Amino acid sequence: MSGTKPDILWAPHQVDRFVVCDSELSLYHVESTVNSELKAGSLRLSEDSAATLLSINSETPYMKCVAWYLNYDPECLLAVGQANGRVVLTSLGQDHNSKFKDLIGKEFVPKHARQCNTLAWNPLDSNWLAAGLDKHRADFSVLIWDICSKYTPDIVPLEKVRLSSGETETTLLVTKPLYELGQNDACLSLCWLPRDQKLLLAGMHRNLAIFDLRNTSQKMFVNTKAVQGVTVDPYFHDRVASFYEGQVAIWDLRKFEKPVLTLTEQPKPLTKVAWCPTRTGLLATLTRDSNIIRLYDMQHTPTPIGDETEPTIIERSVQPCDNYIASFAWHPTSQNRMIVVTPNRTMSDFTVFERISLAWSPITSLMWACGRHLYECAEEENDNSLEKDIATKMRLRALSRYGLDTEQVWRNHILAGNEDPQLKSLWYTLHFMKQYTEDMDQKSPGNKGSLVYAGIKSIVKSSLGVVESSRHNWSGLDKQTDTQNLNEERILALQLCGWIKKGTDVDVGPFLNSLVQEGEWERAAAVALFNLDIRRAIQILNEGASSGKGDLNLNVVAMALSGYTDEKNSLWREMCSTLRLQLNNPYLCVMFAFLTSEAGSYDGVLYENKVAVRDRVAFACKFLSDTQGSPLDVLKDERVQYWIENYRNLLDAWRFWHKRAEFDIHRSKLDPSSKPLAQVFVSCNFCGKSISYSCSTVPHQGRGFSQYGVSGSPTKSKVTSCPGCRKPLPRCALCLINMGTPVSSCPGGSKSDEKVDLSKDKKLAQFNNWFTWCHNCRHGGHAGHMLSWFRDHAECPVSACTCKCMQLDTTGNLVPAETVQP
Numbered sequence: 001m002s003g004t005k006p007d008i009l010w011a012p013h014q015v016d017r018f019v020v021c022d023s024e025l026s027l028y029h030v031e032s033t034v035n036s037e038l039k040a041g042s043l044r045l046s047e048d049s050a051a052t053l054l055s056i057n058s059e060t061p062y063m064k065c066v067a068w069y070l071n072y073d074p075e076c077l078l079a080v081g082q083a084n085g086r087v088v089l090t091s092l093g094q095d096h097n098s099k100f101k102d103l104i105g106k107e108f109v110p111k112h113a114r115q116c117n118t119l120a121w122n123p124l125d126s127n128w129l130a131a132g133l134d135k136h137r138a139d140f141s142v143l144i145w146d147i148c149s150k151y152t153p154d155i156v157p158l159e160k161v162r163l164s165s166g167e168t169e170t171t172l173l174v175t176k177p178l179y180e181l182g183q184n185d186a187c188l189s190l191c192w193l194p195r196d197q198k199l200l201l202a203g204m205h206r207n208l209a210i211f212d213l214r215n216t217s218q219k220m221f222v223n224t225k226a227v228q229g230v231t232v233d234p235y236f237h238d239r240v241a242s243f244y245e246g247q248v249a250i251w252d253l254r255k256f257e258k259p260v261l262t263l264t265e266q267p268k269p270l271t272k273v274a275w276c277p278t279r280t281g282l283l284a285t286l287t288r289d290s291n292i293i294r295l296y297d298m299q300h301t302p303t304p305i306g307d308e309t310e311p312t313i314i315e316r317s318v319q320p321c322d323n324y325i326a327s328f329a330w331h332p333t334s335q336n337r338m339i340v341v342t343p344n345r346t347m348s349d350f351t352v353f354e355r356i357s358l359a360w361s362p363i364t365s366l367m368w369a370c371g372r373h374l375y376e377c378a379e380e381e382n383d384n385s386l387e388k389d390i391a392t393k394m395r396l397r398a399l400s401r402y403g404l405d406t407e408q409v410w411r412n413h414i415l416a417g418n419e420d421p422q423l424k425s426l427w428y429t430l431h432f433m434k435q436y437t438e439d440m441d442q443k444s445p446g447n448k449g450s451l452v453y454a455g456i457k458s459i460v461k462s463s464l465g466v467v468e469s470s471r472h473n474w475s476g477l478d479k480q481t482d483t484q485n486l487n488e489e490r491i492l493a494l495q496l497c498g499w500i501k502k503g504t505d506v507d508v509g510p511f512l513n514s515l516v517q518e519g520e521w522e523r524a525a526a527v528a529l530f531n532l533d534i535r536r537a538i539q540i541l542n543e544g545a546s547s548g549k550g551d552l553n554l555n556v557v558a559m560a561l562s563g564y565t566d567e568k569n570s571l572w573r574e575m576c577s578t579l580r581l582q583l584n585n586p587y588l589c590v591m592f593a594f595l596t597s598e599a600g601s602y603d604g605v606l607y608e609n610k611v612a613v614r615d616r617v618a619f620a621c622k623f624l625s626d627t628q629g630s631p632l633d634v635l636k637d638e639r640v641q642y643w644i645e646n647y648r649n650l651l652d653a654w655r656f657w658h659k660r661a662e663f664d665i666h667r668s669k670l671d672p673s674s675k676p677l678a679q680v681f682v683s684c685n686f687c688g689k690s691i692s693y694s695c696s697t698v699p700h701q702g703r704g705f706s707q708y709g710v711s712g713s714p715t716k717s718k719v720t721s722c723p724g725c726r727k728p729l730p731r732c733a734l735c736l737i738n739m740g741t742p743v744s745s746c747p748g749g750s751k752s753d754e755k756v757d758l759s760k761d762k763k764l765a766q767f768n769n770w771f772t773w774c775h776n777c778r779h780g781g782h783a784g785h786m787l788s789w790f791r792d793h794a795e796c797p798v799s800a801c802t803c804k805c806m807q808l809d810t811t812g813n814l815v816p817a818e819t820v821q822p
Helices: 098-103 390-399 409-415 421-443 456-461 488-496 509-517 521-530 534-546 554-562 571-582 586-595 613-623 638-653 657-670 691-696 704-708 783-790
Strands: 007-010 017-021 025-032 043-046 049-057 063-068 077-082 087-091 116-121 128-133 140-146 159-162 170-174 179-183 187-192 199-204 207-212 219-223 228-233 236-244 247-252 270-275 282-287 293-298 313-318 327-330 337-341 347-351 357-360 366-370 373-376 469-473 480-484 771-773 780-782
Touching (some): 007 063, 007 337, 017 063, 063 116, 077 116, 128 187, 140 187, 140 199, 179 199, 228 270, 236 270, 247 282, 270 327, 282 327, 409 421, 421 488, 488 613, 509 521, 509 534, 521 613, 534 554, 571 586, 638 657, 780 783
Parallel strands (some): 116 187
Antiparallel strands (some): 025 049, 043 049, 063 077, 128 140, 140 179, 187 199, 199 207, 282 293, 293 313, 327 337, 366 373, 469 480, 771 780
């Protein structure tokens, strides 16, 4: 390497030593400096490591390439390729092992002198050393030497040759190689293939060639310019990298006709490429006169069937130091660690940090991956934030079938834990609405609506006549206010809102007493005021102020109420309109908003979002006319549709697929327009028509789908041909009976295999009878038979088909989370 930039090598088995190769060989020892000071004479490599020079070997001039012996013993044996083509075995430091003492100084000499370009030790037979030489018209360029040739009987005995005059020592010159390959060509790079001891990949002058030492007369080659720096991926022995100029080619030895991938071309020529020995699919490249090392992370992604696509590559750059980098070397065991050397022999120890991949599961588990490590965020012992999280509550409620009990609607609040009184009130309200709709259906059975739950709007609009307003007296004041006359429908609406009890008596007294007992003074006072009983409202506020549990300011509010006047220009009205917005309690705000509003204009009450919806609805029933109380259809609101779709996606993310399907069934009953269209259907290979659609159009009264065996009927009738063109349907690969035949009619079928129907309505077909097939090999059969087969097998059930059908489906082995214990 004289006159060139230095190279650097890590010891294969001594993880704390490396060699710098230039005009001489320098052996260094690396040690940690985390808890110690830098020793005298040591070189700083990084913040926590330093290198100490152990020995120097300057006995091998004209070095062109160096390779470290791969075996454990001897430790520091190196092969040095020289400019004259000779390969010299040398050592760094003293080796007292007499068994290998004779190897030091041994030279391997070609017939004709020319430059040695590359060296490679065989990883399986450590005594074999391959050398790549420049071209000579009468000689071979790839020579394989056996460094312990005296142990091989077929090799010619070694010749002892006296060195030139002036030297007194005798050295052993080996002139007969074990194998000679690549005649009349030049070898620029070499590497052994780890899968076989006798396979050698060589980058020749114009091609990449694979030599099989079992038959040296033949070789497999591909013409290419990318013949430099050939190196094998240590984790994928069929993947090889090579380069030419500024371009890197990735080869697959199983398809050696062309590169499977060509990496981005660099503006400057490349000087080195190397696979990371501790990381799968990570390739590092270095260009001339650069302080940046480019990394290519080759991700393993499934390849689409029938498509030849390039693997996914993540490219990034790292800068180990500020100066130009002459060479680098990956550490053999420390993950993503490398050492770099600059042209002036300045060294730097550097670790490539992995990108952190963060994943937050739908069940609130937080994990991230960094290199080989997988970390999980653990909750503190006294931290109950996870239990308070709304997503956790929603998941537990969904797991208990919350909201899906449509028979006894009021029981849904029990499924939610029976801890939220507002939730309890909501479900009881829905229960009463359902009862009202059922009562209306019984009264007029011939005029059934599509809504299962009749809301306040439907109830109020069901009145035959127009509700008129009239003036009613205040209780405790000599004043009157316009309110709506309460007909049967509005009284029912007030009952659903909880203001009055079921019956003919329109009295809010019991409701006010229950609010007072629960300490809801402000709400009770507002309800009393909305029922024109200002004296009762003042009394409730005074009780709240004197109870010790209520706010003392309630006395001030009561005093303000007592000065109520309906004069539009009064000072009381002006002050209350200004100061009511400064009150913290929403019910106190709406009380003054009601008293200061114009007749028929109560926006200050109706649009106060902090007031319970049922109270605002009840207020509207008392004070708004039919034309004013006409809200839009809630189901058509974009926000509601957004909530519904997000909840469905959330159930799918939790793998609550059965719960989501049941939710869709109930939703389609409430809103028939939400029923999803058929997304998948089975079509005939001959006519292309949908088989199930053709079945539905057959004009045969009283039979429908059952005649084709897809309704799960006890008759188990079947169809074995397309209803459109009468061509036969394909056969099941397992039972060999035509598709369309119910599973229980097939040999080995049983009723226990059938899934229990979630709804009372009959399904189009039981799942075990469904058509299923592999998108790769096109083989298939009954879904029940296929599932049973792939529980114990990985390959296709068809003879001579080696397709791994189930492994192509990434979700095939997933199970619904409802079947897993929480």
